[in-house]
Amino acid sequence: MNAFDNFFFIALPYAALLMFFVGTIYRYKATKFKFSSLSSQFLETRKLYWGSVPFHWGILFLFFGHLIAFLFPSSILLWNQQPVRLAILEISAFVGGIIAFVGIISLLYRRLTNPRIRKVTNYMDNILELLLIIQIFLGLWVAYGYRWGSSWFASILTPYLNSIFSFNPNIDAVIALPLVVQLHIILAFIIFMIIPFTRLVHLLVFPLSYLWRPYQKVIWNWNRRQVRNSRAKWNIHKPNNT
């Protein structure tokens, strides 16, 4: 068992870090213009809204939650000092998890069923969405079955992650955690590892103003189908963008 633990909780995080850095530089140098998540809003709009918006709000809330618990564990412990505040934090995080889960499932459904989207889907898109679905499901399971994660993250996982980043790994506490929590950690490393090779690179070039800027949409100014119809009368005027 020991070899497995060492592999998953010491070797894997370092491999993930290495692949992340080397892969990002390689990808940026090799395919600079593909360093984004190819937008498909132009091809399908409605389902995208109901998938992408809930998913992104949920995942951003959770991502920053995990990040804050890692960077400032004492702030989370301080907040959780009052049970009511603990409940508020856990409930909002759980709501975030559910909207992200519902969002990513509808995004995968859209990707698999819409013929236009299938044309612009590559192999890694499907794998990534599947991994994210499993990861969020595991996260919800941990949140429900092994609470209160916001508190014990700060006292169990933060020291573990610190030990990884200070090159002095200590996995005693992590290997004693329940299997579901361990799987959530392992899958997090795997997702981190494949960031450079998937559409996830968009989070590295993510302009922060996206968070508060108005919703942006790409639309045709002119109805192309109408323009191409030779029998139709020319009645197209300069669009009025008000």
Added chain:
Amino acid sequence: MKCFVQKTALLFLLISFNLTSAQSTGQDIFSKTCFACHTIGEGKRVGPDLANVHQRRNEEWLIKFIQSSNSLIESGDSLAIAVFEENNKILMPDQPLTELEAKAVIDYISSNSPDPNNPNTKTPKQIFDPTSITQADIDRGKNLFEGTEKFENGGASCISCHAVEMPGVFNGGMLAKDITMVFSRMGAAGVDAIIRTPPFPAMINSFGENPLTDKEVKDLLAFLYDADQWNQTKKYSGNNDIVLIFAVILGLNFVFVLFLFKWNRVKKNSVNSFR
């Protein structure tokens, strides 16, 4: 010849260094991981008194049991199952020790065991006296448990991972054991020792470098004793999970209404409409 002497000297030095370090690791490991539940010749705590355990069981079995009592019991080993049954069915946590480290602990126990011809009749000294606790102690214990009062030396509150089911106590954590009836299971000495020198890696992470003060331990014991007593006569059925689930559903509704509101303001068609 000179080279041979040098090498031998170095070898002896290494061996002697190894021996001393083995002894100190044995003591170190014992005081960090075993001490909370076991004594050597001072009677049963949570687990059995380990005095002269090396004479009662063979070393190979002991090492297996130390490393993973769990898998030994699952494999159907009758001795391991007997130990489990005799000790209130409390499972000894698996210890991530190498064979050498386990041996070092066994050596430490054997060299510190009392004379086997003079069997032990002592009981561990009692630190907790239920007659002397006051309501103030229990209340403070509850505050420490829930985290509304911080531990003097820092460290996460108990509620992060543990639950105590009793009216007036907030829903507890579920990562670790429910400790409502821990007093009946482990006794005052056991609970006291586990809080002071936790054998569980997650607890070591939280409290290894931030030990609790005497007063804090005393108040927590008072609270846990009170909870144990309450649960022996009554059954708490106030399952607050329903409230949490209801809150989540409410939150979801709120968020989806927000999305719907936003959806109304988004252009739906992929062609700009002329007005």
